[in-house]
Amino acid sequence: MKSKIEKLKSEMLTVLKKADSHDTVRDLEIKYLGRKGLFVDIMKSLKDLSDEDKRTVGKLANETKTELEVAVQKRYAELEMAELGEIAEKEWLDVTVPGKKPLIGHRHLISKFMDDLEVIFAKMGFAVAGGPDIETEHYCFNQLNIPPDHPARDMQDTFWIKNLKDTVLRTQTSPVQIRYMESHEPPVRIIAMGRTFRKDSDATHSPMFHQLEGLMVDENVSMANLKAVMTHVLQQIFEDPSIKTRFRISYFPFVEPGMEVDCTCPICHGDGKISDGTPCRLCKQCGWLEIAGAGMVHPQVLENVGYDSKKYTGFAFGLGLDRMVMIKYRINHLRLFFENDLRFIRQF
Ligand code: PHE
Numbered sequence: 483m484k485s486k487i488e489k490l491k492s493e494m495l496t497v498l499k500k501a502d503s504h505d506t507v508r509d510l511e512i513k514y515l516g517r518k519g520l521f522v523d524i525m526k527s528l529k530d531l532s533d534e535d536k537r538t539v540g541k542l543a544n545e546t547k548t549e550l551e552v553a554v555q556k557r558y559a560e561l562e563m564a565e566l567g568e569i570a571e572k573e574w575l576d577v578t579v580p581g582k583k584p585l586i587g588h589r590h591l592i593s594k595f596m597d598d599l600e601v602i603f604a605k606m607g608f609a610v611a612g613g614p615d616i617e618t619e620h621y622c623f624n625q626l627n628i629p630p631d632h633p634a635r636d637m638q639d640t641f642w643i644k645n646l647k648d649t650v651l652r653t654q655t656s657p658v659q660i661r662y663m664e665s666h667e668p669p670v671r672i673i674a675m676g677r678t679f680r681k682d683s684d685a686t687h688s689p690m691f692h693q694l695e696g697l698m699v700d701e702n703v704s705m706a707n708l709k710a711v712m713t714h715v716l717q718q719i720f721e722d723p724s725i726k727t728r729f730r731i732s733y734f735p736f737v738e739p740g741m742e743v744d745c746t747c748p749i750c751h752g753d754g755k756i757s758d759g760t761p762c763r764l765c766k767q768c769g770w771l772e773i774a775g776a777g778m779v780h781p782q783v784l785e786n787v788g789y790d791s792k793k794y795t796g797f798a799f800g801l802g803l804d805r806m807v808m809i810k811y812r813i814n815h816l817r818l819f820f821e822n823d824l825r826f827i828r829q830f
Pocket of ligand 1: 655737775798801
């Protein structure tokens with residue numbers, strides 16, 4: 483009887499050691515120690531033994547059963563540890579790896595430039611106005627003295643919006659002049675900055691570019707005021723008080739007289755060559771840069787918005803911002819503005 487118990491014990495311990503899943507251990511537990519298990523059979527057969535043997539063998543049987551129950555629990559625990567180990571191996575995490583920083587972008591140089599311009603103009607009492615990128619022909623052309631058959635429309639290769647009658651991507655910021663004057667009485671002193679669009683695309687022209695429009699209307703506004711404002715603004719932009727401006731006669735239908743504004747080249751300071759004598763490449767040795775269109779607001783434009791052109795006069799100008807940013811920050815290709823490469827943008 484004793485040897486039967488020992489045999490059952492060693493047999494169970496051997497298979498238990500090999501049991502490699504929870505279910506197999508459970509099956510063994512039922513097979514050997516369950517209510518109808520092999521151990522119960524032994525217990526049952528105790529009754530046939532002498533009293534003396536009943537005590538010793540019974541004791542052994544009980545001890546062995548407890549021993550085996552402990553072994554089963556141990557096996558369960560071992561399997562669980564192995565499972566956890568496997569998970570830890572598969573799903574391990576290096577908590578010392580630095581976290582991922584959220585990618586924060588950077589203000590685009592053109593936006594920064596616009597902010598700076600706002601400050602420069604605000605100090606001279608100019609408010610900021612705005613208008614839509616998609617304009618009506620009425621504001622972009624008609625009200626600015628550019629009727630449908632006017633050749634000046636060809637000067638600005640317009641993007642017309644399909645299926646939306648009389649609608650264009652604004653070719654200039656000048657329509658903001660009209661929008662503002664229609665809803666405000668003089669005195670007017672505003673700038674408007676933003677995107678403009680023309681069917682133009684080469685190394686120095688992009689179909690989308692940025693303009694700054696300036697407008698001042700009041701009693702007794704003269705070209706001297708225009709000259710003073712333009713000169714001051716350009717000196718501020720290039721941070722160079724030696725910058726001079728000159729006006730050359732030109733034509734824009736919404737101003738009279740109209741002019742191109744040039745400023746002395748901020749690289750060679752008007753000399754045409756840089757300090758070591760090499761020719762200035764920016765101004766192509768002429769010492770001047772063409773920087774803006776400008777003029778005195780055409781009386782007809784003032785009348786179009788209901789202003790008394792006998793009482794009020796005004797000036798307007800339009801600056802191309804992209805080229806100015808390129809000059810100021812010595813950027814050699816327009817492409818850099820559109821690539822949005824953070825390595826470039828973060829430099830400013
Ligand atoms: N709107 C003109 C252009 O885009 C520039 C301009 C503005 C000229 C204001 C005169 C007065 O070419």
